[in-house]
Amino acid sequence: MSTTRLLLLGVVRIFQPAYGYQLRRELLTWNVQVWANINPGSIYSGLRTLAKHGYLAEIQTTESDDRPGRTSYKLTAEGESEYFILLREALWNVAPFRPDRMQAALSFLWSLKRDEVIAGLESRTMQLEQLDKQQRFAERGVLEDAAIPDHVVEMLRISSARDLGELQWTREFLQRVRDGEYSFAGEPRKWQPPADLVTHWGSDQVPPEWQPDN
Structure with missing residues (x-):
């Protein structure tokens, strides 16, 4: 992507x-x-x-x-x-070494419906939780392998720290979306651009329907 x-x-x-x-x-x-x-x-x-x-x-x-x-x-x-293929891929799939993907998706999540954004964030939460569960086994594998320098484990730990930070944010963002914050496709806009700015914010564009594989 x-x-x-x-x-x-x-x-x-x-x-x-x-x-x-x-x-x-x-x-x-x-x-x-x-x-x-x-x-x-x-x-x-x-x-x-x-x-x-x-x-x-x-x-x-x-x-x-x-x-x-x-x-x-x-x-x-x-x-x-x-556009919608790439946006949905960025929302639904965690890429631990590519935080820019979700950062980009945040710029355009308003063009999806709220229920899909909630489902995508729920999926991301589960993926990040699974990565956290795998972490101690990955560390153990490095520490038990005599051929791997012991400092390499810190590379796993810094990546894990980033994932845990994203997990906390995802949970909090998910709750804000559930609570009705922001506006999404098919909803009245809570934010409007300046009158002299030519954009599509004012139109009610509804995304094509899509069902995730998982």
Whole structure:
């Protein structure tokens, strides 16, 4: 799952049709260059790649005397489908060494229905609990293997500490969602953007139905 792809599709979906410069500027306000390790210069090439693969439609504007022609982007039907595939994959699957995936999903969970977000967070809670159960056996395996330097166990422990931190947050976030905080697809928006901001926040977009395998 590409965090970059999800971020690009998601931000286009919010602002479409939008110019590359506008999308780049917006993503940089999210500090994606820090937590998602996205090179700001690669945003333009990422948009072109998504268009090449049919996920984005390029809309050319006519050059005028005072402004050169520009390319704006909007999602195609394939891009809309791919967006939800990536978003759901990030929500439903814990990736211990890729915290950026859930970080990206948090930017777009509002486009799913509340019951699906709750179910996904419940699944994440169980996955993180299982990782915690496995931890002591993984440590024991390292400590009992004479061929492995003893300091390697600390690599397991730092990863486990991150997982436990995420587990605590997931439980708390899940409870907030159950209690009715935030707004999701099909619900009245609790937050509205400034009037001069062109977004899709004001429309009630309902995601396609989907059932997880597990």
